[in-house]
Amino acid sequence: MDRHGLGGGPARSANQPKTTMTRSLIIIPARMQASRLPGKPLVEIGGEPMIVHVWRRAVAANAGDVFVATDDQAIADAVRAAGGQAIMTRADHPSGSDRVYEAACQVGGDDPTDIIVNIQGDLPTLDPALVRACVAPLEHPEIDIATLAAEIDDAGEVIDPHVVKVVATPAGDGATLRALYFTRAAAPAGYGPFLHHIGMYAYRREALARFVSLPTSTLEKRERLEQLRALEAGMKFGVRVVDSVPLGVDTPADLDRARAIFAAQQTAAHAPVGAQG
Numbered sequence: 001m002d003r004h005g006l007g008g009g010p011a012r013s014a015n016q017p018k019t020t021m022t023r024s025l026i027i028i029p030a031r032m033q034a035s036r037l038p039g040k041p042l043v044e045i046g047g048e049p050m051i052v053h054v055w056r057r058a059v060a061a062n063a064g065d066v067f068v069a070t071d072d073q074a075i076a077d078a079v080r081a082a083g084g085q086a087i088m089t090r091a092d093h094p095s096g097s098d099r100v101y102e103a104a105c106q107v108g109g110d111d112p113t114d115i116i117v118n119i120q121g122d123l124p125t126l127d128p129a130l131v132r133a134c135v136a137p138l139e140h141p142e143i144d145i146a147t148l149a150a151e152i153d154d155a156g157e158v159i160d161p162h163v164v165k166v167v168a169t170p171a172g173d174g175a176t177l178r179a180l181y182f183t184r185a186a187a188p189a190g191y192g193p194f195l196h197h198i199g200m201y202a203y204r205r206e207a208l209a210r211f212v213s214l215p216t217s218t219l220e221k222r223e224r225l226e227q228l229r230a231l232e233a234g235m236k237f238g239v240r241v242v243d244s245v246p247l248g249v250d251t252p253a254d255l256d257r258a259r260a261i262f263a264a265q266q267t268a269a270h271a272p273v274g275a276q277g
Contacts, residue, residue, distance in 0.1 A: 023063070023113065023115075024063050024064035024113060024115040024116065024117050024135055025064055025067075025104060025116050025117070026058050026061070026063060026064050026066040026067070026116075026117045026119060026131065027066075027067050027068075027069050027100045027103050027104060027116060027117065027118060027119070028051070028054055028055060028058060028068045028119045028120070028121045029068075029069045029070070029096035029097075029099040029100050029103075029118065029120075029121060030068055030069070030070045030072070030075050030121035031071060031072065031075075031099075032072050032074075032075070036250055036251050036252075037249065037250060037252060037254075040121075040122060040249065041072075041075050041078075041121055041122075042074060042078060043249075043255055045124050045249075045255070045258050045262055046259070046262035046263070046265075046266060048082070049078045050121070050122065050249060050258075051068060051075055051078060051079060051121050052078060052079060052082045052084070053124035054119065054120075054121050054122070054123055054124055054126060055079055055082065056082075057123075057124075057126040057127075057128050057131075058119055058126070058128070058131060059084075060128040061128035061129070061130075061131035061132055062128075063117070063131050064115075065113075066085065067085045067103055067107060068084060068085070068086045068087070068121070069086075069087045069089050069099050069100060069102070069103035070086060070087075070088065070089065071088065071093075071099075073088070076088060087106055087107065089102045089103055089106075090102060096118065097118060097208070097211060097212055097226065100116065100118045100208070101116075101208050101209065101212045104116045104208065108205075113205070114204060114205055115135060115202055115203070115204060116202070116203045116204075116205055116208055117131060117134060117135060117200070117201070117202045117203075118200065118201045118202075118203070119131065119200055120199055120200065122248050122249045122250065123200075123246040123247070123248060123249075124258050125247045125258065125261055126246045127244050127246065129242075130148060130200065130242055130244065130246065131200070133148060133240045133242050134146055134147065134148050134200050134201070134202045134240065135202045136175070136176070136240050137238025137239065138202055138204065140171070140173070140238060142236055143176075143237070143238035144203070144204055144207035144230070144235040144236050144237070145201055145204075145207055145211070145227075145230060145235060145236070145237050145238070146201065146202040146203075146238045147166075147179070147197065147200060147201050147227075147238075147239055147240075148197075148198040148200055148240055148241075148242050149166050149168070149177075149195040149196060149197050149198060149239050149240075149241050149242070150195070150196050150198060150241065150242055150243065150244065150245045151193045151194070151195060151196070151241065152165075152195065152196045157194075157196060158186045158194050159186050161184040162184075163184075163196055164182055164184060164197040164199070164225060165182070165183055165186070165187055165195060165196065165197060166179050166181070166182050166195045166239060167179070167180045167182075167183065167187050167195075168180060168195060168239045171238065175240065176238045176239065176240060177238070177239040177241065178236065178237065178238065178239070179237035179238075179239050181228075182197055182223070182225050182227050182228055182231070183223055183225075184223055184224075184225070196245060198245060198246070201227075207235060210233075210235070211229065211233075214229050214230070214233050215229075216229060217229040217232040217233070218232065219231075219232055
């Protein structure tokens, strides 16, 4: 399983049906105030700011228009210098979801896109196929929000509270699961796989509008997981299980790993053909 690479693993199992892709509005929220890695969106990886890498990978998904939503002019300038689109938002948003909703309202116009994808701005190794996989569960009309998960193959991650687990059950088509709970604990009990939740979301526009209007919920506060607010309000999550987990850059150690991955990729790309085999 390609856990933290540059997109080597497939995002759809062989038994999962191919589907017609609905065009989406893809928004990457970004802010400078990261406690463990200040200035995170603009840290350099492989010669470019991290936020630019994330934007490029979102564009490569070919799933819809891509915007970076930020309250910082330097982030917007970096994205625009690379040829991307940036939207300036308010600085007082309590979460990335709120920032995404403001940006979606700004670019909606008279013919707003029905599906809005929220991609974290700290995923420079994101496999573009994951963006398309994230949207797929919304083909089921009863699903309000779609997200991703991958089977955990490291026992240490099962008990790691920084690795969010999703408890899910089959939803009928063999490719989509229905989320029952998100937790930092090792769950569910008993024999069977554990699923590592990947924090990417595809919302129906009306579901995102409802979500950001809800008050903070009891379990959201207890687990410190905002997606539980939607579950507690009765909103339905669809989960697609994929084969790769993108590296999230939250700490200096994560940044070193990301730089090493890009350096190795660049070395391989410039090696003589005979040397690569």
